Amino acid sequence: MSTSAISGTTGTSGQSTTKSATAAANEASDRFLKLLVTQMQNQDPLNPMDNAQVTSQMAQINTVTGIDKLNNTVSSLGSSLAQMQMLQGAGLVGRAVLLEGNDLAYNAETGKAGGGYELAANAGKVQIEILNAAGAVVDTVTQTNKGAGRQGFEWTPPEGMSTNGMRFKVTAASGNTAVTATPLTSALVQAVNTTNGTLTLELSNGSSTAYSQVKAVS
Incomplete structure (x- = not known):
């Protein structure tokens, strides 16, 4: 198997995985925002959510989204590292x-x-x-x-x-x-x-x- 073939396959797979993970993160954010809006619309007028509660929930979704983005970055770096190792290893053949x-x-x-x-x-x-x-x-x-x-x-x-x-x-x-x-x-x-x-x-x-x-x- 040639190095170029390996690199091409890995790149396509990595891009597909990244797109899927990004789409999932976006869907999670949309669901959270819809639930938050629904919750605010249907809250008890005599006991409404205070700013601290809203800020806390927003921070939670930001944290989850940030972790997803970090995982995507790490996955991309892992794919790049694997390709670099294969190129280094190919240079050792015959030595x-x-x-x-x-x-x-x-x-x-x-x-x-x-x-x-x-x-x-x-x-x-x-x-x-x-x-x-x-x-x-x-x-x-x-x-x-x-x-x-x-x-x-x-x-x-x-x-x-x-x-x-x-x-x-x-x-x-x-x-x-x-x-x-x-x-x-x-x-x-x-x-x-x-x-x-x-x-x-x-x-x-x-x-x-x-x-x-x-x-x-x-």
Whole structure:
């Protein structure tokens, strides 16, 4: 589905909804005014409505009308935001994104696989276990003196070894104190779609993720 098609459909629907809501608000105002006039015409001459009562009822209808107008504005902004997100997402197709996960990414051009991690604090030693599709450790990469924040690693698989389904596990420590390490993986964006108002990215590793989960784009 093209972006223009999505935008056209959303715009028509938004305009129709806004017109319907405006008509409903106008009808409510008309009904209120008719009831108020009828009430004043049929009031007890010995106990008429005072100005405070009339002002209070007018304020109520103004409040209701104002809320309707606010809802229409918010709805319109929501539609515009959804279109903007779709355009942003379309610009990510074919690009690599970094997000939380432990899938090992293989680069056919360099013949190397790799991933990343995010440290909660400085770590004197970081150990990355390379796991095959069955979850068995096939190799270990060790790094030292890594600062807090995002870090990366590369690993060269033995000749003839398939990297399909391979993952990695990261453990880090500063002396005898464990340091939290969050694994990060990269994948190519192949398509985008919206689900329940949320922009979702379809990735080359067969998974999908919300646009809000992307930590970096390259």
